[in-house]
Amino acid sequence: MSIKSLCCFSLRGLASHRQCIRRILIFFMLFLLVYIIKWLSDTPIFKENHQQQQAQHSKSSIQVQQRQDQNGANPIQEEYNANQCVNHHQSIKINYFNRQTFQGKNFNGKVFIPVEFLSSQFGWVGESQNLNGEKVWSISKRKARVVDPIGRYNYKGPFTWFNFYKVEKRERVKYIDSVTGVPISTQWSQKGYFYPTQICQFALSHFTRLLLNGTKINQRILSDCKSMDIVSTWKVHQTTSIQCIDAIVDGPNKRVMKFAQSRDSSKAMSLNMQSSFKRFIARFEVQFKGSGSISFLVTTKRQQQFTIRYSTAKVGVSFSERSKTVIYGIGTRNVLSRITRDLEIDLCKALLLERRRKGSRKGALSKKAALISVDAVTLQGSGLLGKLSLVDSADKDFFIDAANWLVANQDRSGGWPVSVSHKINKLTLTLKPGWYSAMAQGQAMSTLTRAFHLTKEYKYLRTALLATKPFHIPASEGGVLATVFGTYKFYEEYPTKIPLLVLNGFIYSLFGLYDLKSAVEDVNAHNITSDAAELYRDGIRTLKNLLPLYDAGSDTFYDLRHVVIKAEPIIARSTYHALHISQLLHIDTIEEDPLFARIAKRWMEYMNGGRANHN
Incomplete structure (x- = not known):
C-alpha cells in the first residue's frame, strides 16, 4: 500500500x-x-x-x-532427527599447510574434504560404482592406459600401442600439409612448423593400424580410364575437353585422363554423380599444366554444405565464410603424383583455424565438421588425372607420405632439426632453433625400418643408417649424447647443455636403435654395417642402472633434473606414468633381465594406490 x-x-x-x-x-x-x-x-x-x-x-x-516399540517407527521423530542432521552440515574453511584454502563440510565433528581437491592435489578421481550390489564411492588415480605388448616387439610388427593415437586430431596439429601430406605443428609456435617427432608419430600410428586392421579398403571409384567410360562420367562444356591417353610415369605406362580448359573459360568440368557417397578420404593422381584445382562438395551432419578445394594457386590453408569454401594449397604439381586427403579432417582444421582467427577457442568442432556425404567433384585447369576414388581407409598412404618426408628432409648430420626454440619448463634452459631430439631420431628409425620392410626400397634403410650420427655427438656440441656419472651414455629428448635425462624420450630412442639393429641383421648378406647395435647396448646398460632413480615411491619422475642439477623434481603426470610402465613392458619382451618386469609391476601398483614402505 x-x-x-x-x-x-x-x-x-x-x-x-x-x-x-x-x-x-x-x-x-x-x-x-x-x-x-x-x-x-x-x-x-x-x-x-x-x-x-x-x-x-x-x-x-x-x-x-x-517409549516406541523396537520394531515400530515414529515418523514424526524420524523427520525431526533428519532435520537435526541437516542442520549439523556446516561449511568450514580448510587450510592446507598454509598453501591454499578451500571449503569443506563439518558433519557432527567430522570434517569432509571435496573430491575436487583430492583430484587436483593428488591426481585422484572419484565415481559412484555398484560393488556387490551396494552403491559405493570409489576413489582411484586418474585413468591412464597401460598397454600390454602383443608378442615380442620387432620392427616388422606394430609400433607398441600407437594404434590408439589419432595424431591428426590433436589440437596442437594445425592441419595436414597438402604438399607433403604430414602434420604442421603448433606445439611451441602458433605459426606452424614441421615437428619431426609428431610426423613420426603420425606415421607410426597409421602403420600400426594398417597391420592391426588389415589392408582391405572399401572404395568407390569415381573416375578411372582403365575401367570406366570417361565421356559419360564427366560433364564437359564447349570450352573443355577430356580423353584417355597412355602417360609415361616412373615404371610402366599409365592409362590416365587428359583434361583441358580454355584460358577464357570459367566453367569447370564436373562428375556426373548419380548419388552421394559416404566415404570421406579422397585418393587421386593429378598433374596440372599451370594453375588448376580439384574440388569436393560435402554435406555435414548439420546439413551445411562446404566446398573443399585443392589448388595450385594457394599456399597453406584458407577459409571463406561467405562462400563456405576451404582452400588447401597443393603446390605446382607439374608431375603426375598421388594426393590422399581426409576430407573431414581438412574441413575440421580449416574451421578451427577460422575460429581462432576470430579470437575464439571454445567448443569442439567435430560435430560441425562431421560429414554425411560427398555430393560433387569439379575439376578446373588443364593436365592429367589418374584414378579418382573415395575410400574409407588410407593408412598406407599416410604412412608412406611421412616416411618420404623423412627421406627428403634429413640433413647432412643425419638428423631432422627442430626449427623453433623450446624453453624447458621451470628452468632457464632454452634450446635454440636447429636442435635435434633423440626421441625424434629414434622414432624416425622406427618409421624408416618399417617403410623398408613394407616396400623393400633401400632408400628408407639408407636414411635410417645415417640417423645414428647425432648419438655420437655430445649435447653441448649439438648432438643428443649425455654422459651420466662419467660412465653411462644417455640419449636426450631435449639435449640441453645441462642434462635433464627425460625417461620416455630415452626409451623411444632405444626402440629406434633396436629396430635399426634388427633390420641390418636381417639384410647382413648385403654387407651393410651399422653402429646401432653398440648404441643400443650402451643405452640398455644405462637404463638398467638409472631406472631405480625414477621411482618416486608412489609415482615416477619425468626426468632426473633433481639428481643432475639439484633442481625441483618433476613428477610424471598419470599419462606419462602409464607410458613409462608400457615402455618397460615392451622392453621386457626383447631383454632377458627380469628387472624391467619387476619395476613395471611396482609402478603399476602405484596406479592402484600402492606406496613404498616406510622405515
Whole structure:
C-alpha cells in the first residue's frame, strides 16, 4: 500500500478525510508492534527462555522415542532427527599447510574434504560404482592406459600401442600439409612448423593400424580410364575437353585422363554423380599444366554444405565464410603424383583455424565438421588425372607420405632439426632453433625400418643408417649424447647443455636403435654395417642402472633434473606414468633381465594406490 493511496485526499468531504487518517494510524501501529517484538527477541532473558524450551522439547522427544516399540517407527521423530542432521552440515574453511584454502563440510565433528581437491592435489578421481550390489564411492588415480605388448616387439610388427593415437586430431596439429601430406605443428609456435617427432608419430600410428586392421579398403571409384567410360562420367562444356591417353610415369605406362580448359573459360568440368557417397578420404593422381584445382562438395551432419578445394594457386590453408569454401594449397604439381586427403579432417582444421582467427577457442568442432556425404567433384585447369576414388581407409598412404618426408628432409648430420626454440619448463634452459631430439631420431628409425620392410626400397634403410650420427655427438656440441656419472651414455629428448635425462624420450630412442639393429641383421648378406647395435647396448646398460632413480615411491619422475642439477623434481603426470610402465613392458619382451618386469609391476601398483614402505 503506497503513501499516495493512504493520503487519498479528495473533494469527497470530511468523512473521506477521516477514513484516510485512520488508515495512517493503523499502519503506524503495526510497524511499531513489529519493531517491539524484534527488540524483545534480542534480549538475553528471551534467548535463555527460548533455549530452555528447545532443550525441554528435545528431552520430551527423546522420551517419546524411547517409549516406541523396537520394531515400530515414529515418523514424526524420524523427520525431526533428519532435520537435526541437516542442520549439523556446516561449511568450514580448510587450510592446507598454509598453501591454499578451500571449503569443506563439518558433519557432527567430522570434517569432509571435496573430491575436487583430492583430484587436483593428488591426481585422484572419484565415481559412484555398484560393488556387490551396494552403491559405493570409489576413489582411484586418474585413468591412464597401460598397454600390454602383443608378442615380442620387432620392427616388422606394430609400433607398441600407437594404434590408439589419432595424431591428426590433436589440437596442437594445425592441419595436414597438402604438399607433403604430414602434420604442421603448433606445439611451441602458433605459426606452424614441421615437428619431426609428431610426423613420426603420425606415421607410426597409421602403420600400426594398417597391420592391426588389415589392408582391405572399401572404395568407390569415381573416375578411372582403365575401367570406366570417361565421356559419360564427366560433364564437359564447349570450352573443355577430356580423353584417355597412355602417360609415361616412373615404371610402366599409365592409362590416365587428359583434361583441358580454355584460358577464357570459367566453367569447370564436373562428375556426373548419380548419388552421394559416404566415404570421406579422397585418393587421386593429378598433374596440372599451370594453375588448376580439384574440388569436393560435402554435406555435414548439420546439413551445411562446404566446398573443399585443392589448388595450385594457394599456399597453406584458407577459409571463406561467405562462400563456405576451404582452400588447401597443393603446390605446382607439374608431375603426375598421388594426393590422399581426409576430407573431414581438412574441413575440421580449416574451421578451427577460422575460429581462432576470430579470437575464439571454445567448443569442439567435430560435430560441425562431421560429414554425411560427398555430393560433387569439379575439376578446373588443364593436365592429367589418374584414378579418382573415395575410400574409407588410407593408412598406407599416410604412412608412406611421412616416411618420404623423412627421406627428403634429413640433413647432412643425419638428423631432422627442430626449427623453433623450446624453453624447458621451470628452468632457464632454452634450446635454440636447429636442435635435434633423440626421441625424434629414434622414432624416425622406427618409421624408416618399417617403410623398408613394407616396400623393400633401400632408400628408407639408407636414411635410417645415417640417423645414428647425432648419438655420437655430445649435447653441448649439438648432438643428443649425455654422459651420466662419467660412465653411462644417455640419449636426450631435449639435449640441453645441462642434462635433464627425460625417461620416455630415452626409451623411444632405444626402440629406434633396436629396430635399426634388427633390420641390418636381417639384410647382413648385403654387407651393410651399422653402429646401432653398440648404441643400443650402451643405452640398455644405462637404463638398467638409472631406472631405480625414477621411482618416486608412489609415482615416477619425468626426468632426473633433481639428481643432475639439484633442481625441483618433476613428477610424471598419470599419462606419462602409464607410458613409462608400457615402455618397460615392451622392453621386457626383447631383454632377458627380469628387472624391467619387476619395476613395471611396482609402478603399476602405484596406479592402484600402492606406496613404498616406510622405515
